[in-house]
Amino acid sequence: MTETASSTRPQLYGADYSVYVRIARMTLLEKGVAHDLVPVDIFAEDGIPDHHLARHPFGKIPAFAHGDFRLFETGAITRYVDEAFDGPALQPADVKLRARMNQIMSIADGYVYPQMVWGLYVECIEKPKRGEVADEARVEKARGIARISLNALAGLLAEHRWMCGDTVTLADLHLAPMVGYALEVPEVRGMFSEHRNLGDWWQRVTALESFLQTRPTS
Numbered sequence: 001m002t003e004t005a006s007s008t009r010p011q012l013y014g015a016d017y018s019v020y021v022r023i024a025r026m027t028l029l030e031k032g033v034a035h036d037l038v039p040v041d042i043f044a045e046d047g048i049p050d051h052h053l054a055r056h057p058f059g060k061i062p063a064f065a066h067g068d069f070r071l072f073e074t075g076a077i078t079r080y081v082d083e084a085f086d087g088p089a090l091q092p093a094d095v096k097l098r099a100r101m102n103q104i105m106s107i108a109d110g111y112v113y114p115q116m117v118w119g120l121y122v123e124c125i126e127k128p129k130r131g132e133v134a135d136e137a138r139v140e141k142a143r144g145i146a147r148i149s150l151n152a153l154a155g156l157l158a159e160h161r162w163m164c165g166d167t168v169t170l171a172d173l174h175l176a177p178m179v180g181y182a183l184e185v186p187e188v189r190g191m192f193s194e195h196r197n198l199g200d201w202w203q204r205v206t207a208l209e210s211f212l213q214t215r216p217t218s
Helices: 019-031 074-084 095-129 136-157 170-182 186-192 196-206
Strands: 011-014 036-039 063-066 069-072
Touching: 011 019, 019 074, 019 170, 063 074, 069 074, 074 170, 095 136, 095 170, 095 186, 136 186, 136 196, 170 196, 186 196
Parallel strands: 011 036
Antiparallel strands: 011 063, 063 069
């Protein structure tokens, strides 16, 4: 550990509806780190504010600052938070379990987020709310990858309480906000119900204080 929770209060820049902002917030809360969420609107009519581009050259959220140390990219932020602050370890000490955690986070980024959040939740839930028509080709592709993703995650979870064993890790926190959006899609709920262990895991996730305290306000 190189810092304590009494050090300079970290700043997290972004919006509470963002999956990746929520992942970072959940990590900070699981570590017991007091921090500030500084609102940033990357969809502002005038474009991404210059002051945010100085923090994140790709104009995404979140960005993070701890004193004069700055980071962007959620995986880098959450690993730093876990290693820099006191609190329960969120990365397994065992090298094989840590590799498994990284694998699950990669599945989340590579398949769950683009297909189950954007390909299904956005297309099937958000677009109709806005009076837009879903892209059926995208939905069809996402549907197939969603099923593969859930099968893979159920297999990796097996009979564990959490994705990498008996305690919460970054793998669980990385998946949680994505699954939260995806389960608003009835078809995804149907796929999810085929895996008893994922349902049990989800009950534990939704009981986490970090999950409850970071529910989007909009």
